[in-house]
Amino acid sequence: MEGAPEEFGSAYRLLGGVVVPRPIAWVGSYDAEGRANLAPYSFFNVVSPDPPVVYFAPGGTGEHRKDSANNAIESETFTVHVVTRDFAEAMNATSATLAPGEDEFEHAHLERVDATRVDAPRIADVPVVLECELYDTQEIGRQTLVFGEVVHAHVDDDLLTDGKPDVRKLDAVGRLAGSYYSTTEDRFRLERPD
Known part of the structure; x- marks a missing residue:
């Protein structure tokens, strides 16, 4: 099949x-x-x-912007956790739509600690966490891209070989489509909670 993106259901799909x-x-962020x-x-x-810069695009602009983007823009800081297989279910739990002000850390039974260099929360046991200061934002269509300069990193010693991150030791999770995810070794499925 060939055609414009909408012929496949939508550009997003x-x-x-x-x-x-x-x-x-x-x-992770604070409001x-x-x-x-x-x-x-x-x-x-x-x-x-x-400079070491990462971005995330949480969707929404203006008054429809997601909390993570609003918080990062207002506080000018945030953390980025690399999701590993051990934390996949907890990550999925934090994608649930919660009432305003309800804490996703508590909802997913995750230990929250403060970041080291930025004013943002992080999960205590996640093996890779990047602490970021807001670098820039950009709106493209209905997305707000949030760019962060990495100013501090937490990398579990078990993931290092000769002091450098070793991809063979990081069981990172990636998003496929719908309810499908993958690790560096296999695919699996998680249903998103309501």
């Missing part, structure tokens, strides 16, 4: 179904009242190694 696997940014927020986004990647 086409791109989300063929640009796979996508890494997942599990973003203006100091309430923690934690949410996963699979429109995420590295932008530059110098």
Whole structure:
């Protein structure tokens, strides 16, 4: 089949179904009242190694922007957790639609600690966490891209070989399409909660 993106259901379905696997940014942030927020986004990647910049695109602009984007823009800081297979179910739980102010860390039974260099929360046991300062934002269509400069990183010693990250030791989870995910070894399925 050939055609315009909408002929495949929608541009989102086409791109989300063929640009796979996508890494997942599990973003931690505080709102203006100091309430923690934690949410996963699979429109995420590295932008530059110098300066070290990553981005996530949580969707929505203006008054429809997601909490993670609003918090990162207001506080100018956020954390990005690399999702591993051990944390896949908890990550999925944090994608649930919760009442305003309800804490995703508590909802998913995750231990929350403060980041080291930025004013943002992080999960205590996740093996890779990037602490970011807001670098820039950009609106494209109905998406707000949030760029963060990595100013501090937490990498579990078990993931290192000769002091450098070893991809063979990181069981990172990627997003496929619909309810499908993958690791560096296999595919699996998780249903998103309501």
